Amino acid sequence: MRANDPEDVVAGSAHEDAHLAADTATPETLPYDPGGDVEEAVAVDVAEVRPELADPTTVDAIVAPSRDVHVAEGEPLLSMRDVTMQFGGLTALDHVTFDIRRGEILGLIGPNGAGKTTAFNAMTGVYRPTSGTVLFDGEVIGKAARNEITRRGIARTFQNIRLFGEMTALENVVVGTDARHRTSVPGAVFRTRRHRAEERDAIDRGMALLEFVGIGARATERARNLPYGDQRRLEIARALATEPKLLCLDEPAAGFNPAEKESLMGLIRHIRDDGYTVLLIEHDMRLVRGVTDRIVVLEFGRKIADGTPEEVTSDPAVVAAYLGVPDDAAVPDLPEIGGPTTGAAPTTGGTR
Ligand SMILES: Nc1ncnc2c1ncn2[C@@H]1O[C@H](COP(=O)(O)OP(=O)(O)OP(=O)(O)O)[C@@H](O)[C@H]1O
Numbered sequence: 001m002r003a004n005d006p007e008d009v010v011a012g013s014a015h016e017d018a019h020l021a022a023d024t025a026t027p028e029t030l031p032y033d034p035g036g037d038v039e040e041a042v043a044v045d046v047a048e049v050r051p052e053l054a055d056p057t058t059v060d061a062i063v064a065p066s067r068d069v070h071v072a073e074g075e076p077l078l079s080m081r082d083v084t085m086q087f088g089g090l091t092a093l094d095h096v097t098f099d100i101r102r103g104e105i106l107g108l109i110g111p112n113g114a115g116k117t118t119a120f121n122a123m124t125g126v127y128r129p130t131s132g133t134v135l136f137d138g139e140v141i142g143k144a145a146r147n148e149i150t151r152r153g154i155a156r157t158f159q160n161i162r163l164f165g166e167m168t169a170l171e172n173v174v175v176g177t178d179a180r181h182r183t184s185v186p187g188a189v190f191r192t193r194r195h196r197a198e199e200r201d202a203i204d205r206g207m208a209l210l211e212f213v214g215i216g217a218r219a220t221e222r223a224r225n226l227p228y229g230d231q232r233r234l235e236i237a238r239a240l241a242t243e244p245k246l247l248c249l250d251e252p253a254a255g256f257n258p259a260e261k262e263s264l265m266g267l268i269r270h271i272r273d274d275g276y277t278v279l280l281i282e283h284d285m286r287l288v289r290g291v292t293d294r295i296v297v298l299e300f301g302r303k304i305a306d307g308t309p310e311e312v313t314s315d316p317a318v319v320a321a322y323l324g325v326p327d328d329a330a331v332p333d334l335p336e337i338g339g340p341t342t343g344a345a346p347t348t349g350g351t352r
Pocket residue numbers: 087090091092110111112113114115116117118119338347348349
């Protein structure tokens with residue numbers, strides 16, 4: 001199990017055993033696992049870096065993406081081209097084509113079972129499409145290991161929060177920075193100058209990211225002790241720590257009250273304004289409409305709409321998909337979708 005692999009990060013899991021050293025640490029001197037195959041914990045003085053992060057201008061500059069992206073602002077960063085995904089006799093995606101443009105917040109919505117997660121998995125290399133192509137920053141994405149996808153520049157958060165519960169907030173974020181480290185294992189073990197510099201950068205960037213998402217003051221608290229909303233923010237900070245070209249948020253507002261949703265919208269806009277491209281899968285239509293630049297709608301594995309929030313939410317086909325009413329029956333306000341009362345699409349079965 002690699003420490004920087006988000007799929008393996010589950011709050012309260014057996015993985016905590018690997019990080020028991022944190023239990024015996026003083027609040028100021030925290031051991032952290034630099035990730036990869038290095039097993040030896042390294043002492044890090046968190047208190048030393050905190051005062052440097054008081055200036056919000058510095059925080060924004062540190063957090064802003066620094067990787068080379070081949071496509072220009074507004075051009076397609078990720079393209080789904082005629083993607084079909086079949087599971088046995090079930091067609092979960094049916095010739096789906098859409099782009100995520102560099103610098104935008106794209107919402108991907110649709111009723112339960114519409115194919116959102118499947119599209120997400122095809123984009124992030126979890127599935128190889130049955131046919132069609134996914135292009136990311138000029139390269140074809142096939143099936144790829146998760147760390148390879150992270151390395152290429154796609155980061156994601158999960159519907160169900162996955163954090164190292166016994167690690168501090170800062171440690172969780174520093175683990176995310178490992179994806180960008182270049183030090184060899186011997187370099188880490190012998191603590192070469194480059195390794196120490198990377199370690200220092202990781203801590204500075206980790207603190208800046210925590211400040212950026214609004215939980216800087218909680219840097220030394222264990223992830224499992226953070227309030228629910230702060231855990232969701234921590235997941236976002238950790239995803240950003242991998243320096244992604246594309247940040248994918250899978251239902252980041254699940255379980256939030258209206259005030260928390262409002263605050264999350266502000267954070268997502270801030271992330272976009274800082275230079276990131278964001279894909280948002282979310283059931284809450286108010287949030288999707290309030291924060292996205294464009295929306296793609298799936299139903300039964302097919303794309304039924306693609307446009308601005310205003311265009312999409314007034315599209316009779318979208319209204320019908322959500323409410324199960326005839327296409328010509330305009331309904332001005334779409335409700336939150338995906339709950340048990342939506343009658344548009346079955347969650348399973350049927351050939352899509
Ligand atoms: N690995 C799989 N094997 C078989 N069928 C699958 C698999 N993954 C998804 N499906 C099916 O594909 C269809 C689309 O599912 P998907 O999870 O992509 O929808 P969704 O829009 O994400 O739904 P939800 O909003 O409920 O998460 C569903 O009928 C689902 O049962």
